[in-house]
Amino acid sequence: MDVVKLSRRSLLAGVAASLSGCGALASLNAASATLDTYDLTPVPGSTAGRRTRRTLVVARPSGPAGILTDRIMVKPTPSAITFLPDARWPDELPAVLQSLLIRSISGTGRLGYVGTAEGGPVPDLALLTRIDAFQVEIEGETLVARMAMQLTLLRDNDQRVLANRSFTTSVPSPGDAPAEIVGAFQAGLNVLLPQMADWVASV
Template sequence: MALTRRMFTLGIFALPGCTAISSLNEAAQPRDTFALQPINIAAEGRRSARSLLVLEPTASAAIDTDRILIRRDPLSVTYLPDARWADGAPQMLQSILVQSLAATGRIGFVGVQGAGPIPDTVLLTRIDDFGVDRQADGLFVVRIACELTLLRDRDQRVIDTRRFAQSGNVSDDAASTIAQGFQTQLDALLSDAVPWVLMRAI
């Protein structure tokens, strides 16, 4: 009885270790890495000397990761097992916004916190959706949604706020197919968002 009790106790203490080792093994598995790209919009109009600060977007814990989110149903969140983003979704979107806005050539300086001059305008972003839904009919839908808010830096007055959202079907849940689906929807979203920001930040 004493031996049985001792083995049972050792088994309990061993469980967390086994879980940790399993997690480490999973983290060590190589994953295909995908990096979404900015867009290059030929924006007409004069160049402004103003500066724009793009803060890191906020997002829920499920989105704030470098894993590619898949929802099999409204209550469950999983991730593609063999694929990841090159950076966490908020950091990746921040970089894409900076590059897309700077590429227009309309703003004197576009950057992140800690770099460049004191900003005239600050761009806040809240990511509401950045994942894939599996539909009842077996189709997969890529969804991207975010809310952009522009502030005047000197008095923190809100200049304007708008929600942007795009979605579209992809044929399967292969990582490369899903990554291309994200790029397609992101291109469409940025095509609306970048001119909107320019009109209010210049």
């Protein structure tokens, strides 16, 4: 039997099982304590370039209701939403991405401070992130990790928009195991996070 077809079939079987067992996001979150947890790794941008003492606050990203959870979202069709039955992120996805952005931008060493609004200095800049996609999609017989985010950089004192940019990528997963799917997300972030960090540090 074709390996990719088997992967797609087994993923859909797992998705169906998860749908039959959970009726709401609240139920999913309650059950998530028993699931395997998968984390993602920050990837700093370039340390070369202009350095400033400017301070940056990274706001918690916003996004559709389906991704405001610690579950790994699957879209078997454009209009259907479910979740991987055996895996979760270590926190709600917006918090995970906020931490990744902070550590990736800070890793460039090109800004004086990068962090959250709690406990930090008065910020010069604020970074807003809208998550448009962060999910597994099924394209033909292939599982694909798709990510799309819109970043907006503001001057904090008057909320003036300084710049905005969209970042997108899609990475095929080699199989249907959670570790392989998370690896596809990480491969995409290995490209996106340095791009995002360099863009923010250069504005």
